[in-house]
Amino acid sequence: MLLYNGDVDVINEQKFRTRSMQLDELLRGDYRMMAAELRRVFPKTKGLQERYVPLVQRYAHELSGALYARPLTRRFGSAMLPAPIFQKLRKLYVESTINHAMLHAHRELLVQQTVIMVPFREPDGYFYIRSYSPWEFEIEYGDLLRAGELQSAKSVSIKIPVQNEAGAVVYGRMYLDHERAYYEVRGGVVPLIGDSVEHGLGMIPAVSIRSEDAMPGRFEAPLNDAVLNAAIALMISESDTELLVHTQAWGQRVLQGAQLGQMVEELQIGPEKVLALYSMDPAAPSPELKIVQGQPPISSIVAWGESRLRLLCSMFDLQPDAFLKNNTSTTASARAADARDRVDSAQRYIPIFERAERELLRLIAKIMNKTDPVQIPEDIDVSLRFSRFLPYADPLHEAQAVQLQMQTGTMSPVDYVMSRDGLSREGARSRIRQNIAEIRELGLVDGMGAADGEA
Numbered sequence: 001m002l003l004y005n006g007d008v009d010v011i012n013e014q015k016f017r018t019r020s021m022q023l024d025e026l027l028r029g030d031y032r033m034m035a036a037e038l039r040r041v042f043p044k045t046k047g048l049q050e051r052y053v054p055l056v057q058r059y060a061h062e063l064s065g066a067l068y069a070r071p072l073t074r075r076f077g078s079a080m081l082p083a084p085i086f087q088k089l090r091k092l093y094v095e096s097t098i099n100h101a102m103l104h105a106h107r108e109l110l111v112q113q114t115v116i117m118v119p120f121r122e123p124d125g126y127f128y129i130r131s132y133s134p135w136e137f138e139i140e141y142g143d144l145l146r147a148g149e150l151q152s153a154k155s156v157s158i159k160i161p162v163q164n165e166a167g168a169v170v171y172g173r174m175y176l177d178h179e180r181a182y183y184e185v186r187g188g189v190v191p192l193i194g195d196s197v198e199h200g201l202g203m204i205p206a207v208s209i210r211s212e213d214a215m216p217g218r219f220e221a222p223l224n225d226a227v228l229n230a231a232i233a234l235m236i237s238e239s240d241t242e243l244l245v246h247t248q249a250w251g252q253r254v255l256q257g258a259q260l261g262q263m264v265e266e267l268q269i270g271p272e273k274v275l276a277l278y279s280m281d282p283a284a285p286s287p288e289l290k291i292v293q294g295q296p297p298i299s300s301i302v303a304w305g306e307s308r309l310r311l312l313c314s315m316f317d318l319q320p321d322a323f324l325k326n327n328t329s330t331t332a333s334a335r336a337a338d339a340r341d342r343v344d345s346a347q348r349y350i351p352i353f354e355r356a357e358r359e360l361l362r363l364i365a366k367i368m369n370k371t372d373p374v375q376i377p378e379d380i381d382v383s384l385r386f387s388r389f390l391p392y393a394d395p396l397h398e399a400q401a402v403q404l405q406m407q408t409g410t411m412s413p414v415d416y417v418m419s420r421d422g423l424s425r426e427g428a429r430s431r432i433r434q435n436i437a438e439i440r441e442l443g444l445v446d447g448m449g450a451a452d453g454e455a
Contacts, residue, residue, distance in 0.1 A: 009217070016134070017134060019134040020133050020223055023227075034052065038050065049239055062342070063342060063346065064110060066107060074384060075381050075382065077377065077382075078381075092126060102301070102356075106358075111223070112224070114133075114220045115208070116158070118206045119364055134220045137158045140153060140155045140217045149202055151203055162184060174192070176204050176206055180197045180198055181197070187267045201366050207342070210352075228310050235303070244296050252371075253290075254291070255290075317344070317345040353384065354383070357382050362380060402416060
């Protein structure tokens with residue numbers, strides 16, 4: 001009910017959540033929504049087959065490979081943090097598979113652009129981190145000037161599965177507000193934190209992550225509709241093209257030069273039957289039986305689909321060859337530039353995840369402090385150091401670069417062998433001496449000085 005007279009911005013909530021669910025399905029490789037899409041686009045077409053293209057899945061995997069898909073280092077608090085707290089947090093993050101949860105959140109964020117993460121405390125003391133997309137949660141707004149902030153909301157209601165019967169999943173509700181946290185089960189509710197639905201944290205026990213700002217007065221940012229529309233269009237085009245080729249490639253028998261009074265006779269020649277055509281008019285041309293096929297513009301259709309895919313990839317810092325797999329070689333410089341573009345694109349997500357991990361750590365600390373003897377400072381911070389990007393290089397250029405570094409003294413051959421083979425310093429020295437001695441013995445290289453072997 002509208003209480004004020006003024007401009008109104010209306011959004012179709014049902015359509016928004018349906019498209020959010022479609023993105024989640026395609027992200028996980030679930031294509032059941034395509035049957036309804038094909039019926040909507042081709043309501044009267046018969047024989048249309050569903051053909052799937054994993055564009056959303058591949059898009060998310062390609063762009064999420066630079067952060068949590070690689071090893072990373074976390075530093076909790078400062079250097080003055082007591083050892084028991086550091087060891088507790090380090091074990092907690094390993095056993096709770098936080099990296100896997102954050103990787104999944106990153107992939108969802110690429111397509112949903114808004115994610116809510118909720119930590120569940122397991123009986124063994126560790127945490128299970130679950131992320132939820134916009135189709136799974138509803139926000140009861142509080143201060144609309146701060147509608148984009150989760151903690152300014154009155155409550156959050158999240159859909160959770162409570163029953164699975166004969167392939168049908170029944171959803172219940174998980175309720176979170178500043179005082180209570182629980183979820184529904186058959187026959188009642190279960191506290192989310194501790195033994196009571198009253199959690200006593202003074203906050204909504206969840207963390208929101210957003211890659212784009214929401215529109216005024218809303219919590220959820222717009223979805224990545226560009227990727228969803230492109231994926232649906234590609235799959236519809238694949239199904240339509242296959243039906244077109246199948247229909248037009250089916251030969252149609254055509255009788256050319258047929259006349260009135262045409263005589264037709266079947267002749268048995270061995271195991272085959274031959275159709276004989278007779279013309280009753282001596283002056284008329286002889287009739288001819290042909291099998292005619294259509295000529296669908298397959299090359300044009302394929303080129304059009306590829307051009308749309310290239311345009312989409314150019315908008316998202318992706319190399320189209322990663323999707324098209326052309327039969328052309330890609331140089332090491334091109335691969336390095338492509339990988340560097342992806343890393344640069346992922347850099348803007350680092351501040352987003354640093355903030356999210358800080359809020360998640362402080363929420364976990366509040367939950368653990370209610371029951372655990374080792375108390376964690378509730379204002380604790382965490383810093384992330386992601387793996388450094390190493391550009392690709394072909395073996396020749398890499399060998400030349402290593403040789404130049406050794407000649408200029410910026411790299412020791414002993415350090416190089418230690419890093420490459422995982423040896424100790426003495427082991428690397430011994431291997432270098434042994435290699436040089438064998439090369440001299442075989443007479444393969446002349447002019448090796450003693451200094452080379454005494455690295």
